[in-house]
Amino acid sequence: MSATNPATAKCALCGASDVVDEIARPASTYAARGTYRIGTCAACGGGQTLPRPDESELEAFYARDYKYDAHVLIAGEKRWRARRILEEALPPGNVSSLRVLDLGCMYGYLLEEARARGVKEAVGVELSPAPAKDAQARGLDVFCGTIEAFAVNRPEPFDLVVAQHVLEHVSDLGSFLDTANKLVAPGGQLCICVPNFDARARRLFKEAWGWYQVPVHLHHFGMGAMSRLLGAHGFEVSKQIRRGGDSLFVLLTLLQSIGRAPSSEALAPGFVGKAIVRTASAMLRPYYFLGDDELVVMARPSHKA
Numbered sequence: 001m002s003a004t005n006p007a008t009a010k011c012a013l014c015g016a017s018d019v020v021d022e023i024a025r026p027a028s029t030y031a032a033r034g035t036y037r038i039g040t041c042a043a044c045g046g047g048q049t050l051p052r053p054d055e056s057e058l059e060a061f062y063a064r065d066y067k068y069d070a071h072v073l074i075a076g077e078k079r080w081r082a083r084r085i086l087e088e089a090l091p092p093g094n095v096s097s098l099r100v101l102d103l104g105c106m107y108g109y110l111l112e113e114a115r116a117r118g119v120k121e122a123v124g125v126e127l128s129p130a131p132a133k134d135a136q137a138r139g140l141d142v143f144c145g146t147i148e149a150f151a152v153n154r155p156e157p158f159d160l161v162v163a164q165h166v167l168e169h170v171s172d173l174g175s176f177l178d179t180a181n182k183l184v185a186p187g188g189q190l191c192i193c194v195p196n197f198d199a200r201a202r203r204l205f206k207e208a209w210g211w212y213q214v215p216v217h218l219h220h221f222g223m224g225a226m227s228r229l230l231g232a233h234g235f236e237v238s239k240q241i242r243r244g245g246d247s248l249f250v251l252l253t254l255l256q257s258i259g260r261a262p263s264s265e266a267l268a269p270g271f272v273g274k275a276i277v278r279t280a281s282a283m284l285r286p287y288y289f290l291g292d293d294e295l296v297v298m299a300r301p302s303h304k305a
């Protein structure tokens, strides 16, 4: 076990100084094993990637290695998951007066599903220019930039703000959540999906678990860490759900557990690779009901309730 880097010993999730190196060689699509470690906080149970990459290091990873191509292969699953989120997060009945915001909307699957349900407005925010342009070209209202820049340009609040697999990538969680809080209308809610650091499969597969994805995942959330963090930024948790994560990452876990770690290039597979991913994705779909690798948290701004 290596020594904790004193510069990163403070927990980014709860602020305690109890971060202990625990996972020395997490598997990742983005870095060789052992390049990054994960420290766990004794106070909140959350994890953080060590050493914490600086902004220029992260930008290089996103520009060179981070692609959504493999996610396009499971677009059907993404849409299905988006429908489940909307079923859980929108009130039953008529939604024609409601406005939905999807932070980190990628290609806008959730926006299309929200439109199909008849919401008044569905707006997306996406940092990555290629999927943002793709979504805009399909007639969707997508802002390409940060949540902070969006909030300056479009300050009107939303009845539902969704952030699927975004928080684990965010450098400044405080700024993100404070901005999200302002964007939730009175009576509205925030719905967050993140990999579940307390997942059974993580204990089973140990360092081969597919959701570590260091260093692009900076934070690793269990429910204890999530509720503390949300509480510190003016949110009250109203509901928590655990379910199986994307089939893509289940497949990745299985491959990594037998020492077959695909590189980031393999996430843009050729014809045969695509067929394999699609078939595996379909076969692994029932895992949604069995697994607990994804944590879904609904929260309401405490002062607006």
Ligand SMILES: [Zn+2]
Residues within 6 Å of the ligand: 011, 012, 013, 014, 015, 016, 041, 042, 043, 044, 045, 046, 225
């Ligand atoms: Zn902590």
